[in-house]
Amino acid sequence: MQHQDTIQLLRDAVSALQNNGSSVASLCQTWRAQAALLSSLPPRFAEVAENFLERLETGSLFTEESCSFSQQDLLDHLHGWLDQAQLALNRTANA
Template sequence: MNDIDATVHHLRHTLSQLEAGEIGPEAVCARFRLAALQWNGLPQRYAQVLERLLQPLDTAVMLGEESCSFSRADLVQALGQWLDHAAQLPR
Protein backbone atom coordinates (compact mmCIF):
# COMPACT_ATOMS: atom_id res chain seq x y z
CA MET A 1 0.00 0.00 0.00
CA ASN A 2 1.50 3.34 -1.01
CA ASP A 3 1.11 6.64 0.80
CA ILE A 4 -1.91 7.78 -1.23
CA ASP A 5 -3.69 4.47 -0.71
CA ALA A 6 -3.02 4.68 3.03
CA THR A 7 -4.30 8.26 3.10
CA VAL A 8 -7.46 7.33 1.20
CA HIS A 9 -8.06 4.39 3.55
CA HIS A 10 -7.55 6.62 6.61
CA LEU A 11 -9.94 9.28 5.28
CA ARG A 12 -12.60 6.69 4.42
CA HIS A 13 -12.34 5.41 7.98
CA THR A 14 -12.67 9.01 9.20
CA LEU A 15 -15.90 9.38 7.21
CA SER A 16 -17.23 6.12 8.69
CA GLN A 17 -16.45 7.40 12.16
CA LEU A 18 -18.21 10.71 11.47
CA GLU A 19 -21.25 8.93 10.09
CA ALA A 20 -21.39 6.72 13.18
CA GLY A 21 -20.99 9.71 15.49
CA GLU A 22 -17.70 8.35 16.85
CA ILE A 23 -15.74 11.52 16.09
CA GLY A 24 -16.67 15.18 15.87
CA PRO A 25 -16.43 17.61 13.00
CA GLU A 26 -13.21 19.16 14.28
CA ALA A 27 -11.39 15.82 13.88
CA VAL A 28 -12.74 15.37 10.36
CA CYS A 29 -11.61 18.85 9.31
CA ALA A 30 -8.18 18.36 10.82
CA ARG A 31 -7.65 14.95 9.21
CA PHE A 32 -8.80 16.03 5.75
CA ARG A 33 -6.78 19.25 5.84
CA LEU A 34 -3.63 17.49 7.00
CA ALA A 35 -4.05 14.83 4.32
CA ALA A 36 -4.53 17.51 1.63
CA LEU A 37 -1.35 19.28 2.73
CA GLN A 38 0.63 16.04 2.57
CA TRP A 39 -0.96 14.80 -0.68
CA ASN A 40 1.75 15.24 -3.31
CA GLY A 41 0.33 16.36 -6.61
CA LEU A 42 -3.12 17.31 -5.32
CA PRO A 43 -4.27 20.08 -7.67
CA GLN A 44 -5.17 23.42 -6.10
CA ARG A 45 -8.77 23.12 -7.31
CA TYR A 46 -9.17 19.97 -5.21
CA ALA A 47 -7.96 21.82 -2.13
CA GLN A 48 -10.41 24.64 -2.88
CA VAL A 49 -13.35 22.24 -3.27
CA LEU A 50 -12.34 20.46 -0.08
CA GLU A 51 -12.38 23.75 1.83
CA ARG A 52 -15.91 24.46 0.61
CA LEU A 53 -17.02 21.00 1.68
CA LEU A 54 -15.48 21.44 5.13
CA GLN A 55 -17.14 24.82 5.77
CA PRO A 56 -20.32 23.34 7.30
CA LEU A 57 -18.16 21.31 9.69
CA ASP A 58 -16.19 24.40 10.66
CA THR A 59 -19.46 26.16 11.38
CA ALA A 60 -20.61 23.21 13.49
CA VAL A 61 -17.43 23.44 15.55
CA MET A 62 -17.89 27.18 16.13
CA LEU A 63 -21.63 27.22 16.81
CA GLY A 64 -22.28 23.75 18.10
CA GLU A 65 -23.43 20.95 15.88
CA GLU A 66 -27.01 21.12 17.12
CA SER A 67 -27.45 24.67 15.88
CA CYS A 68 -26.25 23.90 12.35
CA SER A 69 -28.59 22.71 9.69
CA PHE A 70 -26.50 20.42 7.53
CA SER A 71 -27.11 16.81 6.77
CA ARG A 72 -24.34 14.65 8.16
CA ALA A 73 -25.17 11.94 5.61
CA ASP A 74 -25.03 14.42 2.70
CA LEU A 75 -21.73 15.79 3.92
CA VAL A 76 -20.24 12.31 4.30
CA GLN A 77 -21.42 11.51 0.78
CA ALA A 78 -19.93 14.72 -0.66
CA LEU A 79 -16.59 14.17 1.08
CA GLY A 80 -16.62 10.56 -0.09
CA GLN A 81 -17.15 11.70 -3.67
CA TRP A 82 -14.32 14.20 -3.33
CA LEU A 83 -12.11 11.39 -2.02
CA ASP A 84 -13.13 9.09 -4.90
CA HIS A 85 -12.14 11.73 -7.45
CA ALA A 86 -8.90 12.64 -5.67
CA ALA A 87 -7.91 8.97 -5.43
CA GLN A 88 -8.23 8.66 -9.22
CA LEU A 89 -5.73 11.43 -9.93
CA PRO A 90 -2.60 10.33 -11.77
CA ARG A 91 0.22 9.49 -9.43
Protein backbone atom coordinates in the same frame (compact mmCIF):
# COMPACT_ATOMS: atom_id res chain seq x y z
CA MET B 1 2.55 7.63 4.00
CA GLN B 2 1.50 6.61 0.51
CA HIS B 3 -1.39 8.52 -1.05
CA GLN B 4 -3.52 5.35 -1.10
CA ASP B 5 -2.98 5.01 2.66
CA THR B 6 -3.91 8.66 3.14
CA ILE B 7 -7.13 8.22 1.16
CA GLN B 8 -8.00 5.22 3.33
CA LEU B 9 -7.24 7.26 6.46
CA LEU B 10 -9.64 9.95 5.26
CA ARG B 11 -12.30 7.35 4.38
CA ASP B 12 -11.95 5.95 7.90
CA ALA B 13 -12.26 9.44 9.40
CA VAL B 14 -15.49 10.09 7.47
CA SER B 15 -16.86 6.70 8.50
CA ALA B 16 -15.96 7.33 12.14
CA LEU B 17 -17.98 10.55 12.11
CA GLN B 18 -20.90 8.80 10.39
CA ASN B 19 -20.85 6.11 13.08
CA ASN B 20 -20.66 8.66 15.92
CA GLY B 21 -17.15 7.51 16.79
CA SER B 22 -15.62 10.89 16.10
CA SER B 23 -16.33 14.60 15.97
CA VAL B 24 -16.49 17.14 13.16
CA ALA B 25 -13.45 18.87 14.67
CA SER B 26 -11.45 15.63 14.62
CA LEU B 27 -12.46 14.89 11.02
CA CYS B 28 -11.49 18.38 9.87
CA GLN B 29 -8.18 18.25 11.72
CA THR B 30 -7.32 14.87 10.19
CA TRP B 31 -8.35 16.03 6.73
CA ARG B 32 -6.40 19.30 6.84
CA ALA B 33 -3.27 17.54 8.08
CA GLN B 34 -2.95 15.67 4.77
CA ALA B 35 -1.00 18.38 2.95
CA ALA B 36 1.04 15.89 0.90
CA LEU B 37 -2.08 14.37 -0.64
CA LEU B 38 -3.70 17.74 -1.31
CA SER B 39 -0.54 19.12 -2.91
CA SER B 40 -0.31 16.12 -5.25
CA LEU B 41 -3.81 16.79 -6.63
CA PRO B 42 -4.95 19.66 -8.86
CA PRO B 43 -5.57 22.85 -6.79
CA ARG B 44 -9.33 22.61 -7.24
CA PHE B 45 -9.39 19.50 -5.03
CA ALA B 46 -8.11 21.44 -2.02
CA GLU B 47 -10.63 24.22 -2.63
CA VAL B 48 -13.56 21.82 -2.84
CA ALA B 49 -12.46 19.84 0.22
CA GLU B 50 -12.07 23.01 2.27
CA ASN B 51 -15.52 24.14 1.20
CA PHE B 52 -17.04 20.88 2.47
CA LEU B 53 -15.05 21.04 5.72
CA GLU B 54 -16.14 24.62 6.38
CA ARG B 55 -19.77 23.65 5.85
CA LEU B 56 -19.38 20.71 8.23
CA GLU B 57 -17.88 22.98 10.88
CA THR B 58 -20.61 25.57 10.40
CA GLY B 59 -23.32 22.93 10.50
CA SER B 60 -21.94 21.44 13.71
CA LEU B 61 -22.72 24.72 15.48
CA PHE B 62 -26.46 24.31 14.89
CA THR B 63 -29.06 21.62 15.25
CA GLU B 64 -29.81 19.74 12.05
CA GLU B 65 -33.14 21.54 11.65
CA SER B 66 -31.72 25.05 11.92
CA CYS B 67 -28.83 24.61 9.52
CA SER B 68 -29.03 24.62 5.76
CA PHE B 69 -26.15 22.11 5.54
CA SER B 70 -27.00 18.43 5.90
CA GLN B 71 -24.12 16.66 7.63
CA GLN B 72 -24.98 13.40 5.89
CA ASP B 73 -25.01 15.09 2.47
CA LEU B 74 -21.63 16.69 3.16
CA LEU B 75 -20.15 13.37 4.28
CA ASP B 76 -21.50 11.78 1.10
CA HIS B 77 -19.80 14.57 -0.88
CA LEU B 78 -16.52 13.86 0.93
CA HIS B 79 -16.81 10.20 -0.04
CA GLY B 80 -17.32 11.33 -3.65
CA TRP B 81 -14.33 13.67 -3.33
CA LEU B 82 -12.21 10.73 -2.20
CA ASP B 83 -13.39 8.65 -5.16
CA GLN B 84 -12.43 11.47 -7.55
CA ALA B 85 -9.07 11.96 -5.82
CA GLN B 86 -8.37 8.25 -6.21
CA LEU B 87 -9.16 8.46 -9.93
CA ALA B 88 -6.95 11.54 -10.37
CA LEU B 89 -4.04 9.83 -8.60
CA ASN B 90 -4.50 6.70 -10.73
CA ARG B 91 -4.50 8.78 -13.94
CA THR B 92 -1.30 10.54 -12.82
CA ALA B 93 0.38 7.24 -11.96
CA ASN B 94 -0.56 5.72 -15.31
CA ALA B 95 0.44 8.76 -17.38
